[in-house]
Amino acid sequence: KVSIGILAVQGAFAEHQAMLDGLGADTFLIRQKKDLEEAVQNGGLQGIVLPGGESTVQGKLLRDLGMYDQLKELIEAGTPVLATCAGLILLAERVSNDDRAYLKTLPVSVKRNAYGRQLGSFVTDAEIAHIGTYRMNFIRAPYIDEILNPQVETLAIVDGNTVAVRYKNQLALSFHPEVSEDARVHAYFLNEIVQGV
Numbered sequence: 001k002v003s004i005g006i007l008a009v010q011g012a013f014a015e016h017q018a019m020l021d022g023l024g025a026d027t028f029l030i031r032q033k034k035d036l037e038e039a040v041q042n043g044g045l046q047g048i049v050l051p052g053g054e055s056t057v058q059g060k061l062l063r064d065l066g067m068y069d070q071l072k073e074l075i076e077a078g079t080p081v082l083a084t085c086a087g088l089i090l091l092a093e094r095v096s097n098d099d100r101a102y103l104k105t106l107p108v109s110v111k112r113n114a115y116g117r118q119l120g121s122f123v124t125d126a127e128i129a130h131i132g133t134y135r136m137n138f139i140r141a142p143y144i145d146e147i148l149n150p151q152v153e154t155l156a157i158v159d160g161n162t163v164a165v166r167y168k169n170q171l172a173l174s175f176h177p178e179v180s181e182d183a184r185v186h187a188y189f190l191n192e193i194v195q196g197v
């Protein structure tokens with residue numbers, strides 16, 4: 001069984017946990033620094049999930065709780081990470097419409113709340129490379145407005161905007177695969193990124 005830590009300071013962590021548990025992973029919640037440290041010490045951290053929610057709140061809590069540096073180091077050292085929505089913003093090297101950037105491990109620029117208020121939330125079916133057609137739930141989502149390194153692989157484009165990418169050990173999505181019934185994104189993460197690397 002692979003052991004996956006889900007950042008649980010704010011946002012949609014419970015849904016990710018349910019989905020990964022359903023796929024047979026061994027999940028635990030990372031609520032504080034101790035949870036992360038213990039997992040690393042026990043060799044029980046084969047992957048990390050950064051859920052959706054509010055990136056400004058999550059980013060502040062990561063710093064206040066003293067988890068920021070260790071998380072950044074783990075990702076840079078190759079620990080697989082699945083990031084959705086606010087999680088994508090946390091990873092991004094740059095946020096084009098905000099001064100704040102957070103972990104900066106993913107060489108892309110993102111635009112926060114990129115669909116405005118009217119189109120804040122919507123569902124659409126689109127193709128994800130390696131996975132197939134997938135029903136995507138967007139909730140006040142960001143999109144990727146610039147790719148800053150040619151090694152970043154674009155996995156999905158909706159209306160001309162990049163909404164899913166992979167860069168080495170990092171899989172990042174604008175939308176929310178954890179709210180759907182369709183576990184293929186989480187399965188791809190476990191099979192191809194966690195166990196494939």
Ligand code: GLN
Binds near residue numbers: 051087
């Ligand atoms: N709008 C949120 C942010 O900027 C992201 C929304 C989400 O994660 N569903 O952090």
